[in-house]
Amino acid sequence: MQGEIALVTGAAGGLGLPVVKRLAAQGAVVVATDISASGITEAKRSTDRFELGAAQGTAAGNGTVYWRELDVADEAAVNEVFDWIAAELGACSILVNNAIKPCAIPHSFIDTGLEQWRSDYSIIVEGAVSCSRAALRQMVAAGRGSIVNISSVNAVGFYGHPPYSAAKAALLSLTRSIAVQYAPQGIRCNAIVPGTIKTPAWAEQVAANPQTFEILRQWYPSGDVAEPEQIAELALFLTSEQSRAVNGASLVADGGLTAGNLAMSRFVEGVPDPA
Structure with missing residues (x-):
């Protein structure tokens, strides 16, 4: 990752911060962005070593992290x-679109107003579009780049949260569009499709039920x-040279959730429920 300049959105959150750390640990210059000023203050403490390392010129492999407040x-x-990246650091070569809203306990479909749909869409989809357009201008000029969109299993099956699910599904279409259109310019775009991740985005549900x-x-x-x-390891892989043959892909990381119904298969096969 030496020489790579990356921007990560939602960087102060439970997934964004590990992505920032992995990229920086491999030597990338990372612009970590988040809408939460307090979240940045807290997250910054765990990345100070990268900033200090760069300032003191320590060993290769230790990147730099710049924190910026940003509403995508x-x-x-x-x-x-x-524009600041281009002026101060050089062309952005890696973009990780990760920004979301915390997944609050959802209302029923008929009780979920358009304001919720618009909010999820504006952050997850429009935010990724705006960031991708800005990054692509620099990537096309440089003739290289990698974009990773953090989608969800909610994009390929229904597991609750209709507005969030629809927005995450749109990210997969966006991924394919960018991958096909900009591959001739040396740019790749892939998506990660995770299942449940143990992050603070689940705080409201965990508060309601610690189990x-x-x-x-x-x-x-x-x-x-x-x-x-x-x-975060998958994001690192998809932005690295090791994945240069991977483009327009949706990398599912869900512990087998979307492969089939475990409870139903046990019932059909007559396997007693271990619970």
Whole structure:
């Protein structure tokens, strides 16, 4: 990752921060963005070593992290950050579209107003579009780049949260569009499709039921839900040279959830429920 300049959205969150750390640990210069000033203050403490390392010129492999407050739904603000990158750091070569809203306990479909749909769409889809357009201008000029969109199993099957699910499904279409259109310019675009991840985005559900993750585990053939660091490793892979043959792909990381129904298969095969 030496020489790579990356921007990560939703970087102060439970998944974004491990992505920032993995990229920086491999030597990338990372612009970590988030809408939450307090979240940035907290997250910054765990990335200070990268900033210090760069300032003191320590060994290769230790990148740099710059924190910037950013609302991805504000296109002008997005363009301003990318202009700063071009002026101060060079062309952006990696973009990880990760920004979301916390997944609150959803209302029923008929009780979910358009304001919720618009909010999820503006952050997840329009935010990714604005960031991708700004990044692509720099990537096309440089003749190289990699974009990773963090989607969800909700994009390929229904597991609750209709507005969130629809927005994450749109990300998969966006991924294919960019991958096909910009492959001739040396640019790749892929998506990660994770299942449940143990992040603070589940805070409201966990507050309502501290056993939330334990209950969710029973639906996963692997018997567990993912740690953020596991998904961060996939983001690192998709932005690296090791994945240069991968383009327009949706990399599913869900412990087997979308492969089939574990409870139903046990019933059909006459296997007693271990619970």
